[in-house]
Amino acid sequence: MLSVKEINERVISMIYLDNSATTKPHPYVVSSYIKVNEQFYGNPSSIHTFGEKASSLFQKAKQQCKELSGMSDSSIIFTSGGTESNNLAIKGTAYSLQHKGKHLITTAIEHPSVLEVFKGLEEEGFEVTYLSVGQSGEISLDDLKAALRKDTILVSIMYVNNEIGSVQPITEAGHIIKSLSNARFHSDAVQAYGKLTTDFNTLDLVTLSAHKFNGLKGSGLLAVRKDLKLTPEIRGGGQQDGIRSGTVNTAGAVSLAKAMRLASEHQPKAYETLLDCQRLLREFFYNREEVKMISTENAAPHILSVTVPKLTGEVVVHALAKKDVFITTSSACSSKTNKKSHVLTACGLSDRDIRGAVRISLGTDQTLNEIKQFIRIWQEVIPPLLKGV
Ligand SMILES: Cc1ncc(COP(=O)(O)O)c(C=O)c1O
Structure with missing residues (x-):
């Protein structure tokens, strides 16, 4: 040994x-996680002052993540990482909008935490169009235009592919989606944040995962454009506005905000x-x-x-x-x-x-x-x- x-x-x-x-x-991320766990371990839902202190740290982290995501009019849902955020974004949207239509669009090269969710939804009666890619791993915007329909409720396109690094034309795709449909637009931006200059302006939902930009495993977020409703995946005590129940991970949220700040500055x-x-x-x-x-x-x-x-x-x-x-x-x-x-x-x-x-x-x-x-x-x-x- x-x-x-x-x-x-x-x-x-x-x-x-x-x-x-x-x-x-990053060592600063680790130390912020340890500090919150050592000194501010109260439950943010508790009404005493120790709980309130944790709650205010959590709210501050949420505000920072919102600003650092560049989606200032969004709400932040903290999750256990990219996989959970993708599941929540896709199923949460599909279930909440199924009365308006059951057509969904994604690409053939998504991460399994997206593709498997779409396959599951197909089994439940949703119809999914998988956009193909060329040799470079990029989708065609004409294919996207052709795929959009009146009953399309969600388009999910990853920002950067995790296997070959292809970058999708997210901003242009967003403009097309908004001009030709009422569909919501989600991107799994797990491999993009902190590496490229990202533009989330045309997106309604964005997935991030801390451990891909020097943060900690088991910590991620879904940024949701304000007022968009999602059907919850995890039900329980109603934390995080009922969208993601479970005692909130204050240290995870604070350290995620720290990782985002370091990544965006760098x-x-x-x-x-x-x-x-x-x-x-x-x-x-x-x-x-x-x-x-x-x-x-x-x-x-x-x-x-x-x-x-x-x-x-x-x-x-x-x-x-x-x-x-x-x-x-x-x-x-x-x-x-x-x-x-x-x-x-x-x-x-x-x-x-x-x-x-x-x-x-x-x-x-x-x-x-x-x-x-x-x-x-x-x-x-x-x-x-x-x-x-
Ligand atoms: C593009 C992409 N999406 C989602 C995930 C899943 O993220 P997590 O490991 O935080 O669940 C990964 C992880 O490899 C990824 O590369």
Whole structure:
């Protein structure tokens, strides 16, 4: 068994390039979580002053998240993360508006926490149109226009794809949806916040998850444009205006607000850092015979998907992991199930290219030095695996 010292040394020496799966919590985020739990652990629903203190911290966090989301006329529902927020946004809207229509639109490349919800709704009698994507992983706005109908009640389009980093034209899609229909517009912006300059102005519902931008796991939010009603997913004591019952997680909310503030302040600089790192990686891969690029130049700066068609993604991931370099196959969720990536399939990749796909995802404080080390280790580890294949 490794000693604590050995573990710490390995953590320091590792090259972590799996930031789309999760990021390292920022120390300020962790300390705010600990502080609230140690000093303000009262139940915000209690009427005594200790409860009131927790309640005021919770309300302040809510206000900060609202401002930091850029949706100043929204209400914030704190959740356990992206999966729950997506479930609430989609089912909550579908059930509350089903008297107006039962047609829903989404894309073929959504995260399973969106796609599986739509599949469930289809079983319940809703009709779903899945917009296809081109090789770049982007939808066509003409397809969206053609799909909208009088009875369309919800459109859900992710901001940035978690496997290949494709960025969808959210603002333009929003204008089209508003001008041609009465449908609500939701985006799973889990992979966008803190990385790109996001524009949520045309959206009614936005999903965020703290652990994707140096916050804590088990903490996320759904921003809901004011006055839009949602059917609750979790019923109980009526907390959070009855939309998401359960004793509120004050420390989770405060630390989420802290993570959002840090991420949004750091975003412009982070974007430049990510672009520099991505440029170096692209230059390297363009010159490697064994590698084919999957992510296009228009993709988000922190996600780079490539394939090594002569090997499998698993072989590449394990070979690099032996040198403490951590990347993944297509996504963290699908990498353990051995299921063929629905995203790469939708982009029209061959089975061989899909089998060899790996994703390198950068953190906002990644260094060029780490990328150079990654390149050195790739050159040392991958060519021997190609001999004789
Ligand atoms: C695009 C996207 N949506 C939703 C989720 C789910 O978020 P969470 O892990 O907070 O449930 C993820 C996580 O990988 C994701 O990448």
